[in-house]
Amino acid sequence: MDFGVVKNCVMNTTRSNKIVNMYLDIALGLVIGFLVSIFSGEHSFVLILFGVVAALAPDIDFIVHLIQRKGKVDHYAHEHRDLLHKPLLFSAGIGLLIGLWNPLYGIVWCLGTLWHFIHDTFDGGWGIRWLHPFYFGYFTIAPYSPKRHFRNKREQHEYATLHGNPNWLEDDYFRLNRRLITEWILLTVALVFIFIWTLK
Numbered sequence: 001m002d003f004g005v006v007k008n009c010v011m012n013t014t015r016s017n018k019i020v021n022m023y024l025d026i027a028l029g030l031v032i033g034f035l036v037s038i039f040s041g042e043h044s045f046v047l048i049l050f051g052v053v054a055a056l057a058p059d060i061d062f063i064v065h066l067i068q069r070k071g072k073v074d075h076y077a078h079e080h081r082d083l084l085h086k087p088l089l090f091s092a093g094i095g096l097l098i099g100l101w102n103p104l105y106g107i108v109w110c111l112g113t114l115w116h117f118i119h120d121t122f123d124g125g126w127g128i129r130w131l132h133p134f135y136f137g138y139f140t141i142a143p144y145s146p147k148r149h150f151r152n153k154r155e156q157h158e159y160a161t162l163h164g165n166p167n168w169l170e171d172d173y174f175r176l177n178r179r180l181i182t183e184w185i186l187l188t189v190a191l192v193f194i195f196i197w198t199l200k
Contacts, residue, residue: 022056022059023180023183023184023186023187024119024183024186024187025055025056025059025115025116025119026052026055026056026187026190027183027186027187027189027190028055028112028115028119029051029052029053029054029055029056029112029115030048030051030052030187030190030191030194031051031190032051032054032055032108032111032112032115033047033048033049033050033051033052033054033108033112034048034051034190034193034194034197036051036104036107036108036111037104040104042104044104045198047104047105047108048194050105050108050109050112051108051111051112052112053112054108054109054111054112054113054116055112055113055115055116056116057084057090057109057112057113057116058081058084058085058090058113058116058117058120059084059116060084061081061082061083061084061085064083065083081120081125081128081129082129082153085117085120085128085129086128086129086132086133087113087114087117087128087130088130088131088132088133088134089132089133090113090117091109091110091113091114091117092110094109094113095107095109095110095113117130121139121140121141121142122141122142123142123143125140125142125160126138126140126142126145126150126156126159126160127139127140127142127145127149127150127156128140136152136153137149137150137151137152138150138153138156144163145159145163146159146163147159
């Protein structure tokens with residue numbers, strides 16, 4: 001039996017059922033904003049919404065990527081993360097600046113963006129630069145990645161060429177699967193819970 005073929009089949013299957021990051025990010029952003037709001041005694045709906053903003057903010061660089069590639073989405077879409085997916089700068093650095101204005105919003109920013117980076121590390125392309133600007137390698141724990149660490153962009157690009165899924169957008173967003181439905185349910189539960197809370 002050719003175990004290389006078996007491994008590639010497993011990896012392709014895993015990639016095609018990859019968690020859709022956006023829905024889970026929105027749900028956890030709501031939860032983060034809600035918990036900080038409750039435990040701080042603020043009970044602020046704006047703070048809850050800011051949790052969603054923080055959890056989605058790192059992917060602003062995907063819009064830049066789409067403009068640069070004239071709307072083309074393929075197995076190199078992970079390269080958008082080179083711009084903002086840098087936790088030491090984007091979570092801690094910007095969080096500190098926001099915290100100087102309002103500590104609660106700074107905490108929500110740090111937790112929301114940090115959640116996004118953890119999520120992307122477990123299931124979001126070919127890793128992010130956790131140690132930037134001190135080290136420029138990428139780290140991932142995604143089950144479909146053949147490596148946990150890519151030393152540089154060139155190495156990451158080579159693996160994306162060999163193992164990437166050029167149809168990930170269709171597979172992740174336009175095909176129903178158990179994990180996608182689970183994320184919709186989690187998001188719905190979070191929305192309903194917060195809606196009920198606002199009525200009190």
